[in-house]
Amino acid sequence: MALxxxxxxxxxxxxxxxxxxxxxxxxxxxxxxxxxxxxxxxIDVAEDDNAIVVKAEVPGCKPDDIDVSVHGNTLTISGExxxxxxxxxxxxxxxxxxxxxxxxxxxxPNDVDPAKIEATCKDGVLSxxxxxxxxxxxxxxxxxx
Numbered sequence: 001m002a003l004x005x006x007x008x009x010x011x012x013x014x015x016x017x018x019x020x021x022x023x024x025x026x027x028x029x030x031x032x033x034x035x036x037x038x039x040x041x042x043i044d045v046a047e048d049d050n051a052i053v054v055k056a057e058v059p060g061c062k063p064d065d066i067d068v069s070v071h072g073n074t075l076t077i078s079g080e081x082x083x084x085x086x087x088x089x090x091x092x093x094x095x096x097x098x099x100x101x102x103x104x105x106x107x108x109p110n111d112v113d114p115a116k117i118e119a120t121c122k123d124g125v126l127s128x129x130x131x132x133x134x135x136x137x138x139x140x141x142x143x144x145x
Contacts, residue, residue, distance in 0.1 A: 040102050041077065041126070049138055052108060052130045059124035068119045068128055070112060077126065078103040111135060 041056040056077055058066060066079035083099040111133040119128045 040098070041104060043077075043104060043106070045106065047109065049132075051132060052110065052112065054106065054128045054130070056104070056126040056128075057124060058121065058126050061121070061124070061126075063121045066121060066126060068117075068126070070108075070114050070117060070130070073108045073111065075106045075108055075128065075130065076103065077106075077128070 041058050043057075044055045046053045046055075054075060054077075058079070058081070060081050061079055065082065066077065069076045078101070080101045081099050108130065112130040113133045116131040117128065119126065121127075
């Protein structure tokens, strides 16, 4: 009994090689943290009828280290987490915490009233309350009979 050759679609060898290389790199680098792709600060965005509330994790930052601005429908949170200078005479010194400048730009779903925006920073969490502009608030329409 003779075996017939299997005909493959053009390019399938290249696709298989690409997939195998991806698997190889993912197996090798998969256990290592990849901080360069992580967005920081981490944020939560909530919305109700009257406002949009953005909460951002900014541990180690003081209110003076953070800038919050709104331009059009874009909220920008930026600042710098400053490095604490710590000297050790003996032993090993290991640093995993990140330091440096950060910036997040968020497209807001609705128009906001810039005169009424409030921001607070407590226990490493920045809370920004963005009241919706009157034209962005939902309006109930009464149906006539």
